[in-house]
Amino acid sequence: MELLEKILQGERKLGPGMIAGVCAADHPLLEDYREKMRSMLPEGRFLVIFAVAHSRGTLHSGNNPVQQYDTLYAYRHAGDLSHRLSREIEDEGCLGVSVPVYMPMDMLGEGKGMRGEICWRRAGVAAGLGFYGKNGLLITGEFGPLVRLGGVLTNFPLEKQVAADVALESKCGACTICLDSCPAGALEPYKINKKKCGDRVFTYGLRGFSTFLDEIITADDARRQEALRGPALRELWQNFMTGGYYYCWACQTSCPWGKPGYPA
Ligand code: B12
Ligand code: SF4
Ligand code: SF4
Structure with a gap:
């Protein structure tokens, strides 16, 4: 259909x-x-x-x-x-x-x-x-x-x-699993610290790229050569090629909603 x-x-x-x-x-x-x-x-x-x-x-x-x-x-x-x-x-x-x-x-x-x-x-x-x-x-x-x-x-x-049944209220109740699972400590209820999350998620995204450029520009020759041969450039290149750059999914994977048998 x-x-x-x-x-x-x-x-x-x-x-x-x-x-x-x-x-x-x-x-x-x-x-x-x-x-x-x-x-x-x-x-x-x-x-x-x-x-x-x-x-x-x-x-x-x-x-x-x-x-x-x-x-x-x-x-x-x-x-x-x-x-x-x-x-x-x-x-x-x-x-x-x-x-x-x-x-x-x-x-x-x-x-x-x-x-x-x-x-x-x-x-x-x-x-x-x-x-x-x-x-x-x-x-x-x-x-x-x-x-x-x-x-x-x-x-x-x-x-x-148009949807008639819209859930304007949260159904999280007393649960705090995602808040406790965030490795960056970026979550408060219904509020995300984008800087903290971004530092983690974008390890080799825009933030990682600007850190790399900064290093290349300011480092001495030996350090520059090391950076150019290092893993960060390879990972950045791969991310530019694929369009992927994520390094954390904990707030998605930790939530009980949608897991087999939940909600009952
Ligand atoms: C920029 C962006 C990011 C940035 C900034 C995050 C942010 N909160 O904005 C960073 C890199 C940090 C990020 C991280 C992540 N992201 Co992101 N991100 C986006 C993107 C591209 C734009 C978001 C945006 O415009 N933010 C702008 C500002 C204004 O948003 P804000 O300050 O958070 O304010 C919003 C909320 O507070 C919300 N809000 C506040 N009160 C209320 C109350 C109600 C009732 C509702 C409905 C909403 C609401 O409304 C505000 C905006 O209107 C969206 C795609 C899109 N176009 O929606 C995906 C998106 C939000 N990301 C997504 C995901 C999955 C992630 C990550 C898990 C990373 C990953 N592994 O993919 C984390 C999760 C972080 C988190 N827990 O929120 C998914 C979410 C899917 C879902 N189930 O909701 C989206 C929708 C992408 C997609 N197309 O599926 N993301
Ligand atoms: S993506 Fe990771 S760092 Fe960002 S809010 Fe979710 S759990 Fe925290
Ligand atoms: S883990 Fe899921 S149900 Fe629990 S507080 Fe977070 S979003 Fe809500």
């Missing part, structure tokens, strides 16, 4: 490890993103949000290359679904803008670095896909926070598909 048809029929589960939901573009949770959405599609009225599950086994493996690989493919999968849906919508004579799952982002605006065109966690809550957890992530009933999100802004009439 075509994707659009499934969405029109209100199907939440699109296939193994894939769920979707719809929200109005003017949902109050997305107020801060209205201007951005207008810039993407002035006539955009609805957002279709996809959540694609990670492989639980892979993310729990503790092996960084396979974790990166799974992350890249979950992103790609969410992007593919969005791209496909936008084509189907345009076949029907409407417009569909596939919004980036993570990159590219507007990195040029003053102080804007690393701000998405849409906050997918907010959009996911507004589309009834789950609730906002103490770990600062969207927690779905099916897969917990072990998902990558993406979606399409469209003028296709989807008012009948």
Whole structure:
């Protein structure tokens, strides 16, 4: 069945490890993103949000290359679904803008670095896909926070598909597992210290790259040669090639939501 048809029929589960939901573009949770959405599609009225599950086994493996690989493919999968849906919508004579799952982002605006065109966690809550957890992530009933999100802004009439059941309240209760599991101490309930998390997640991302450049520029010749032959450059090169740069998933893997038998 075509994707659009499934969405029109209100199907939440699109296939193994894939769920979707719809929200109005003017949902109050997305107020801060209205201007951005207008810039993407002035006539955009609805957002279709996809959540694609990670492989639980892979993310729990503790092996960084396979974790990166799974992350890249979950992103790609969410992007593919969005791209496909936008084509189907345009076949029907409407417009569909596939919004980036993570990159590219507007990195040029003053102080804007690393701000998405849409906050997918907010959009996911507004589309009834789950609730906002103490770990600062969207927690779905099916897969917990072990998902990558993406979606399409469209003028296709989807008012009948807009989620009625939206979890504005957290369902974390007294649990603090993710807060205690963060190796960077970056989490407080519903609040994340981005600097602390970024230092960990971007060990060989933008932060690692600027540290490397700084070292190359300021070091003496011997140290420079050492740095050029060292592992950091190899890892940075690999990340530039693959687009992967993550080194932590603990706030996703530690959450009991979505694990077999949970919630009961
Ligand atoms: C930049 C970015 C980062 C940065 C900054 C994180 C951040 N909190 O913004 C860094 C590198 C630190 C980061 C880390 C991680 N990220 Co990240 N990140 C993004 C990205 C690309 C943009 C986020 C953004 O715009 N931030 C801007 C500022 C304004 O956000 P903020 O200060 O946190 O404020 C938001 C929240 O506080 C939230 N909020 C506050 N109160 C409430 C209340 C309710 C009810 C709701 C719904 C929301 C909400 O709304 C605010 C924004 O509107 C998104 C993709 C996207 N476009 O959404 C992925 C995204 C959030 N990241 C994701 C993931 C998985 C991670 C990591 C686990 C790393 C990894 N291994 O992949 C960690 C988790 C950190 C954490 N616990 O939050 C996933 C989350 C999936 C999910 N289940 O929710 C996303 C959605 C990517 C995707 N397409 O799936 N990330
Ligand atoms: S990704 Fe790692 S460092 Fe960042 S908040 Fe989650 S557990 Fe903490
Ligand atoms: S680990 Fe516990 S506190 Fe953290 S998001 Fe999951 S349910 Fe909420």
